[in-house]
Amino acid sequence: MKSIIIGSTKHLAFALFYSSIGTCIALIVAAVWYLNSRPALDLWHTTELEAQYRQQPSVVSFKDYLRLEDKLFAEVERKVSSKTTSDSLSVVNRYVSGSYSDPNKWQRNWNRSFEWKNEHAKYGILLLHGMSDSPYAMQYFAKHYKASAHVLGLRLPGHGTLPSGLTDIKWQDMAAAVSIAVRHMQQVMQDKPLYVVGFSTGAALALNHELENLMQGDASDFSGLVFVSPAIGLPPVAAGAKWQARLGHFLGLDKLSWNSIQTEYDPFKYSSFAVNAGDVVYQLASRNVELLNQLDSQSLAQLAPMLTFQSLTDDTVDTMAVLCDLYLQLPDNNHELVMFDINRTQVNLSLMPTDPLLPYFDLVDTTEFNFDFTLIENTGEERGAVQARNLTNGTDIETIAQHWPKQVYSLSHVALPFPEADELYGPHRIHNGNRVQIGAGASKGERGVLSVPPSEVLRQKWNPFFGYMLDKMDGVITD
Numbered sequence: 001m002k003s004i005i006i007g008s009t010k011h012l013a014f015a016l017f018y019s020s021i022g023t024c025i026a027l028i029v030a031a032v033w034y035l036n037s038r039p040a041l042d043l044w045h046t047t048e049l050e051a052q053y054r055q056q057p058s059v060v061s062f063k064d065y066l067r068l069e070d071k072l073f074a075e076v077e078r079k080v081s082s083k084t085t086s087d088s089l090s091v092v093n094r095y096v097s098g099s100y101s102d103p104n105k106w107q108r109n110w111n112r113s114f115e116w117k118n119e120h121a122k123y124g125i126l127l128l129h130g131m132s133d134s135p136y137a138m139q140y141f142a143k144h145y146k147a148s149a150h151v152l153g154l155r156l157p158g159h160g161t162l163p164s165g166l167t168d169i170k171w172q173d174m175a176a177a178v179s180i181a182v183r184h185m186q187q188v189m190q191d192k193p194l195y196v197v198g199f200s201t202g203a204a205l206a207l208n209h210e211l212e213n214l215m216q217g218d219a220s221d222f223s224g225l226v227f228v229s230p231a232i233g234l235p236p237v238a239a240g241a242k243w244q245a246r247l248g249h250f251l252g253l254d255k256l257s258w259n260s261i262q263t264e265y266d267p268f269k270y271s272s273f274a275v276n277a278g279d280v281v282y283q284l285a286s287r288n289v290e291l292l293n294q295l296d297s298q299s300l301a302q303l304a305p306m307l308t309f310q311s312l313t314d315d316t317v318d319t320m321a322v323l324c325d326l327y328l329q330l331p332d333n334n335h336e337l338v339m340f341d342i343n344r345t346q347v348n349l350s351l352m353p354t355d356p357l358l359p360y361f362d363l364v365d366t367t368e369f370n371f372d373f374t375l376i377e378n379t380g381e382e383r384g385a386v387q388a389r390n391l392t393n394g395t396d397i398e399t400i401a402q403h404w405p406k407q408v409y410s411l412s413h414v415a416l417p418f419p420e421a422d423e424l425y426g427p428h429r430i431h432n433g434n435r436v437q438i439g440a441g442a443s444k445g446e447r448g449v450l451s452v453p454p455s456e457v458l459r460q461k462w463n464p465f466f467g468y469m470l471d472k473m474d475g476v477i478t479d
Contacts, residue, residue: 062184110136111160128202203230233321
């Protein structure tokens with residue numbers, strides 16, 4: 001009887017083992033089939049750019065970097081733009097000359113690095129955009145400070161050209177480009193202060209630059225750090241991104257190298273997103289967390305005052321990680337975290353399954369903060385009115401001039417760097433019929449028809465509290 005039971009158990013275990021393997025294989029096959037059934041790849045997905053910056057020994061100075069950038073854009077024109085013909089389906093294609101999405105229809109092609117010199121500059125500002133973005137995302141910060149600062153907006157490697165530029169980029173390439181820009185600004189500014197404003201991945205690169213300095217025993221390069229939606233923590237799924245690309249390479253299926261394949265309708269941001277890009281940000285964020293854990297309080301105390309703006313709801317980065325993995329690791333040095341709450345109307349709250357703010361209140365009740373934690377929240381009085389409340393002491397409250405717009409229930413990861421007046425992402429239609437206006441789009445119809453996902457169309461793309469952000473930044477940069 002005992003042998004029968006043991007034998008039956010073994011057979012059951014083997015059956016479960018082989019069925020599990022079979023199920024995994026079936027799931028992988030189904031996933032591969034689904035990913036490979038997406039739209040065909042275009043020239044801008046498959047073209048390799050030889051002039052891409054990859055830490056070439058010949059590129060030492062920022063002038064070298066700009067010369068390489070000139071070659072890069074000439075290569076894009078030669079290999080892609082000149083071969084992309086216009087038709088009824090390409091009226092919103094950034095690679096078709098004269099289309100609504102042609103970046104050359106703007107007064108400046110914001111896909112390129114820019115440097116605004118100022119002989120009377122009191123300080124310098126380095127601007128670093130996010131993953132798949134371009135210097136366009138940083139233009140309003142540049143315009144705000146150009147009267148008193150020497151401004152440099154860096155185009156990160158792999159950006160502003162073709163989405164294929166992100167299929168093989170490494171975070172070390174981008175970090176090296178940041179170092180070139182920092183050295184250039186230091187040479188220009190001499191002993192004057194240098195500040196950095198980083199958005200998303202740009203913020204992670206700025207943080208990495210400073211942490212690597214501290215790890216090597218060097219002094220901090222920046223007098224102040226301003227981070228907007230910083231890529232500090234990412235969803236766990238990002239850790240497995242590289243395996244999808246490796247599987248695609250092994251099977252010879254190029255589409256598996258892409259998380260999304262979309263029409264390139266945005267003149268200054270890639271709509272298609274390479275799997276490698278997500279892995280790059282994950283590796284960079286992991287390196288920063290590693291450095292934060294290795295550095296002691298005395299070393300971290302050398303970090304310049306840090307001001308961060310973060311939306312409570314962020315589908316790209318982990319908002320809680322910004323608090324726990326970054327701010328709670330820092331010793332006291334006049335740091336501040338500004339978090340934008342949701343728009344707490346009765347209708348909005350009734351449609352949300354859980355309150356995303358609850359975990360933070362638990363932390364506030366149990367944790368002693370050595371930084372200012374400011375929450376931008378509804379006042380509960382006038383419709384859409386907001387206030388800034390300091391959660392660290394619970395008493396400092398400031399009324400803000402800006403209000404929540406109607407029908408907006410939260411900010412988003414991508415919204416923070418853009419004011420309402422932005423001509424691409426803002427909500428107001430501008431009488432300029434020959435340029436795309438993504439924020440003013442209001443197309444409605446059946447789902448599954450357009451190549452642009454409805455979730456992307458509905459995503460908030462501008463920040464109603466942009467003016468408040470600039471006022472807070474002035475306290476760090478001009479004080």
